[in-house]
Amino acid sequence: MEEEKSTIEALPEGCIAKILSHTTPVDSCRLSLVSNSFCSAAESDIVWDRFLPSDLISIVSDSQSASSLFTTSPSKKSLYLTLSDHPILINNGKTSFQLEKQSGKKVYMLGARDLSIAWGDTPCYWDWIILPESRFQEVARLRTVCWFEISGTINKRVLSSDSQYVAFLVFKMINAYRFEDLPTKLTVGVLGDQVGLSTKNVWLNPYYDDRERNDEFQGLERPKVRSDGFLEIEMGEFFNSGLEDEVVEMRVLENGGQHKGGFILEGIEIRPKK
Structure with a gap:
């Protein structure tokens, strides 16, 4: 020995x-x-x-903190740890990027401004507020709406290859109401491919007690609290081989016709499956 x-x-x-x-x-x-x-x-x-990603410089090139990121990191290891502990805003502040600490694989969060929100530009339905605990400059707050729909897309080529990814809806519920009438449907899949589409029904309100329900919606999955204080719920997963130039779409939908409110949207996070 x-x-x-x-x-x-x-x-x-x-x-x-x-x-x-x-x-x-x-x-x-x-x-x-x-x-x-x-x-x-x-x-x-x-x-x-x-x-570190080989395309790191191009990823963070439009970030306001890109220059300080490289100048204040005395070593490549320090740079790696900074990117894994502190998300950096890119895409004009609408998206965040970081590294998964254990593997070094890419993690993105599409902020509310980078997502499509039904009636999101109508102030009587949604408004945009500053939330101190958010990584983004502003988040979307649902005032009241009966057609609740959010969607976002990401191209596989920006993600790490040979990796299984999971999409999570990240949000808060503050004085939320009418999210208990019907579950919310979450879907994840390659755009235009209905065969491989992943679909699930969930309860977005973590405090809703559905034990008295006598239908197929009893016992559905509900969100968990993140370390940053937001809630998150898994939307679905997909594999990125790195060979296909495919766009993945993630969608949130509840159109039961009842007005609901009290939902605050942080974004949709796409991170490697552990």
């Missing part, structure tokens, strides 16, 4: 760094415990540059 350890430690640091760059961020951190040589190599820019 001692001889094997000595052989490993005898490898040049650059060689060890090259080896670690072909693992994952988690594996690299674990392997840094093997020896002092591995620990030093695991901090190398050679390793963490491989974990």
Whole structure:
């Protein structure tokens, strides 16, 4: 064992760094415990540059914080950790981008301004407010509407390849009403492909007790609280091979005819499945 350890430690640091760059961020951190040589190599820019997206500069090019992002990060590892802990706003502030910390895969959130909202431009139905805890400059607040529909799209080519992705609706419920009459339908699928469409019915109000219902909607999935204080509910998932130039559409719909309100839309987050 001692001889094997000595052989490993005898490898040049650059060689060890090259080896670690072909693992994952988690594996690299674990392997840094093997020896002092591995620990030093695991901090190398050679390793963490491989974990960063090759198109990172073009992704964040229109972000107001892009320049400070690179100048204030003393190393590639520091840059990686910053992007995994702090979403950066892109697309004129309408979309956020970050990295999934364990894998380095891309995560996007389409903000409310980047989504299509039925009657969203009509102030008596929806208005736009500032929410201090939101990552975006403004969020959409439902005043009252009977046709509740939200949709968004993302092209697979901007996501990490060979990855299973999950879309989540991110929102808040404040003095919400009439979301208990009928469940909300969530769909995810490639635009124009009805065969592979994923559809599910859910309750958006996490406090609704449906145990007295005597229909097929009893016991439906409901949202969970995120670490940032918002609610989220899984909409559906899809696989991105990286070979297809396909657009994925995500849709939220409830058109029971009853006026409802108290819903605040943060966005739709698309992140790799764990």
